[in-house]
Amino acid sequence: MFIDSHCHLNFSAFDEDLDAVVHRAVEAGVDRIIVASVDEESSRKAVELAERTPQIYAAVGIHPQDAQKYAEESIRIFQDWARHPKVVAIGEIGLDYYRDYNPKELQVRVFKRFVRLAKETGLPIIVHNRGADSDVMAVLSDPRFKSVTGVFHCFSSDLSYARNVLQRGYLISFTGIVTFKNSESAAILRELPEEKLMLETDAPLLAPEPHRGKRNEPAFIKFVAEKFAEVKQISLDEIAKITTQNALRLFPKLRNAFD
Secondary structure: OEEEEEEOOOOHHHOOOHHHHHHHHHHOOEEEEEEOOOOHHHHHHHHHHHHHOOOEEEEEOOOHHHHHHOOHHHHHHHHHHHOOOOEEEEEEEEEEOOOOOOOHHHHHHHHHHHHHHHHHHOOOEEEEEEOOHHHHHHHHOOHHHOOOOEEEOOOOOOHHHHHHHHHOOOEEEEOHHHHOOOOOHHHHHHOOOHHHEEEOOOOOOOOOOOOOOOOOOHHHHHHHHHHHHHHHOOOHHHHHHHHHHHHHHHOHHHHHOOO
């Protein structure tokens, strides 16, 4: 059994065939799918998908590239969603300095607001970090957020930073990038303990080999898992078991669904 810990079935890329996509995921052994959000509208859609699809759970939040969409009065709806039994995390949230979509100060302010929401609600966070290593860690190192846990999704920083992330109690997940021939992710993966790792697709983005360049979907998680097994030199079944246990520990509401 696999858990796709991060994808975007709430994106328009899946409007025409969502049911078929979920069916293929189940056929591929994906038992649970966490749909992450980027703004208020995608958060609403993620919750709606979770309500009508047994395999789907939601994360709600504002992506740094959409920070300009945030208005403080809307925090109430996010607070309400956070109490939903199938909303398992706040995310994806974080900082993205790779593209200049929003001022850094605005991104940091919105990021802090949603980390605070996670603290208030007891939910873990899903962290987006691109080109903002020091500022992301500065926010999460704030003593006020000591109790907050989460995962750095689609990890793309170096090994030293990965170790810092783990030391602070966060998990790391890798996408299909880990299967790319010239990716450095596999070398980093090799050095990290299995109990700190999770699988994700980030669908519809970043499809793994042999589907690179095509629309990604949760069924393709098996190719990421196979690369994990190859790199860690353990069986695919063991990778499935370990990463599922890790996800269930990080996301308590997801674990409750198995009780």
